[in-house]
Amino acid sequence: MARSFSPKIVTANALIEGDVIYLSADDTWTRDLQFADVITDEADADVRLISAASQTSVAVGVYLADIEIHPDGLKTKHFREEFRKLGPSNYFHGKQAG
Amino acid sequence: MYKYNDFDAAFVAERNKQFRAQVERRISGALSEDEFKPLRLMNGLYLQLHAYMLRVAVPYGTLNSGQMHQLANIAQRWDKGYGHFTTRQNIQFNWPQLPDVPDILDALAEVEMHAIKTSGNTVRNVTADHLSGAAADELEDPRPYAELIRQWSTDHPEFQFLPRKFKIAVSGSAHDRAVIRAHDIGLRLVEKNGDTGFEVIVGGGLGRTPMIGKILRAFLPKADLLPYIEATISVWNLLGRRDNKYKSRIKITVHEHGIDEISKLVESRFKELRPSFNGADQSLFDHIKPAFAAPAYKQHSTELFEQNYSNDPVFRAWVDTNVTAHQNAEYGIATISLKAHGQTPGDASAEQMHLIADLAKRYGHDEIRISHEQNIVLPHVHKSDLPAVHASLKTAQLATANIGLISDIIACPGMDYCALATARSIPIAQQIATRFDELKLEHDIGELKLKISGCINACGHHHVGHIGILGLDRAGVENYQITLGGDATETAAIGQRTGPGFSADDLLPALERLIAAYLDLRSEPKETFLQTYRRLGATPFKAALYPERAVRANAA
Structure with a gap:
């Protein structure tokens, strides 16, 4: 039986703005986690990561992050990803400020 | 300047x-x-x-208003x-x-500023006692030497690819306000037989392997400063480990080879290097030094200060807590707290920065200092101007009277900003400051250095906090370890871990128990937290942090 693979997204920071971006299904980047492409297959994850990392004029520091699929949308698994999704907790800055 | x-x-x-x-x-x-x-x-x-x-x-740490x-x-x-x-x-x-x-x-x-030497494996921006050139207890202003080191080390061809970063701090006072014992090299101006020179300390540092620096040379003539530092860094540049970044700092080199061996190598290299310093460095120093001359102090009655001090309890509390003795008895050193209760330690808004600049220009001989404790200092304020300075600071949430108290917390940016962090620091600092302000206890608690880092790299200096807090990621949850008994001064010590960490929710009650225990245990109100800890050891404080363990131990 294949080893279980927890769902993942590809994420990075934007080269120009430096903010958090997520890879969408068409290999473009979105700033909204809900539009991120969820990868459920390990082999697919490797290919998507390599392809995303090749977009060096857009994205910096590309990596895979664990994600949870809930009926009301995608949820980050680790608190670090939650902070990246929202912004800092001391000011209403970053993504939470829209 | x-x-x-x-x-x-x-x-x-x-x-x-x-x-x-x-x-x-x-x-x-x-x-x-x-x-x-x-x-x-x-x-x-x-x-x-x-x-x-x-x-x-x-x-x-020196700025002007511009x-x-x-x-x-x-x-x-x-x-x-x-x-x-x-x-x-x-x-x-x-x-x-x-x-x-x-x-x-x-x-x-x-405005003659840059961002060079703030990153990379090179000699970083040299730090100094933030009260340099003003403190009453100072032997000599160390900043001209810091400037000399800055010029010598900037783009020094031999030191562009060091094993790791290299941090130097300087102090001109016996009382260490620059944490020189936790730097790669710490320099302290000392006097011997009527001559002034440097005590050279090497191999201190915080991070994942905290170490207190060791004395490499008890007395170094001032003219030997650059060749001696160059000798020290060049010895480490060859010996320092490049195979493992966690073992690359000079503290590990000193630890692995021993201070005697390092000393022998440095002295030998120094002998080789010394003749090549033909005096150009000393002429440069002679050119630098006058720029740091004391300002033209004014002479004026201090009556207005005394009146306000007697009549205004808020001003008096601020002076007692935030103003330090100046070399000139008519002057004071005013520390502006960037730790208003509940705010982010070390943050200043643009409006606050403009106001501080205006105050420095008008009342402070155009000088400003940044402290490693994340506050801002007006080093030269005539006492008669302190009431006006205080009144102005009050308008911008800058008059918090808490320097050296439990809410004057050092906190790194933590996981709110930092890519390396394993947990948040800022909200923890905000909660602690807010809580102890609510309890109206901090002046009663007295001197207490609380320092928070959001990861093992220890930018928040938690190892040398009287109370240190280290934020970690434990199985996907923020968790905070407490260390006690750290000290950043001339009696430097690394804090000892007390036991298991606390969740973010459990941390504040644990700290309240710890402080209540201290208030109960101290021999007199003047005995500080650190003194009480040193007198009694960790046991009663651990019992306060982990009451359930104490109960189990007693039952056993």
Whole structure:
């Protein structure tokens, strides 16, 4: 039986703005986690990561992050990803400020 | 204050021009990120969790009003209206966009500032006692030596690819306010037989392997300063480990080889190097030194100060807590707290920076200092001007009377900003300060250094906090370890871990129990937390932190 693979997204920071971006299904980047492409297959994850990392004029520091699929949308698994999704907790800055 | 000469100005302008071209090539795709990263780091540009971060050097923590105004302008124009002052006397802008950074660097150059030496494996921005040139207990202002080291080390060809970063701190007083024992090299001006020289300390550092520095030379003649530091760094440059970044700092080299062996190697290398220093460094120093002369102090009655001190209890509390004795008895050193209860430690809004700059210009001989404790200092304020300074600070949430108290917390940016962090620091600091303000206990508690780091790299100096807090990621949950008994001064010590960490929710009640135990245990109100800890040891404090364990132990 294949080893279980927890769902993942590809994420990075934007080269120009430096903010958090997520890879969408068409290999473009979105700033909204809900539009991120969820990868459920390990082999697919490797290919998507390599392809995303090749977009060096857009994205910096590309990596895979664990994600949870809930009926009301995608949820980050680790608190670090939650902070990246929202912004800092001391000011209403970053993504939470829209 | 030191003014750039033509060489300095041309050097910074040339570097900025190079970086502008490098940014253009990165954006055009001509440079990959792997190629660009070391170039941007050489210019203080990091990529953090939510954005780029530009770390700007404030050499030996000294600024004038024009520079502070320009930092505020940068915060307003290219950032989100504030800056964060760090434990290395730098300022960080948390939200610049890549294409704007060359313009920011040019704006800094207009006021003789830059972001060089704030990153990379090189000799970093030299830090100094933030009360330098003003403190009553000072032997000599150490900043001219810091400036000499800055000029000598900037782009020093031998030291561009060191095993790791290298941090130097200088102090001119016996009382150490610059944490010199936790630096790669710590320098302290000392007197011997009527001569002034340096005590040279090596191999201190915090991070994952905290170490207190050891004395490498008890007395170094001042004229030997640069060849001796060069000898020390060159010995480490060869011996230092490049196979493991966690073992690469000089503290590990000193630990692995022993101070006697290192001393022998340094002295031998020093003998070789010393003749090549033909006096050019001393002429340069003679040129630098007058720039740090004391200001022309005014003479004026201090009656207004005394009246206000007697009649205004809020002013009196601020003076008692935030004003330090000056070399000139008619003057005071005013520390402006960037730790208003509930605010982010070390943050100043652009409006606050402008106000501080105006106060420095009007009342402070145009001098400002940044402290490693993340506060701002007006080093020279005539006592008769202190009431006006205080009244003005009150209008901008800058008059908090808490210097050296439990809410004067050092906190790194933690996981709210930092890509390396394992947990948040800022909200923890905010909660602690707010809670002890509510309890109205902090003046009763007295001197207490609480320091928080959001990861093992210890930017928040938790190892040398009387109470240290280290934020970690334990199985996907933020968890906070407490250390006790650390000390950043001349009696430096590394705090000892008390036991298992606390969740974010359990941390504050644990600290309240700890402080209640201290108030109960101290022999008299004057005995500080650290003194009580040293007298009694960790046991009664651990019992307060972990009451359920104490109960189990008693039952056994």
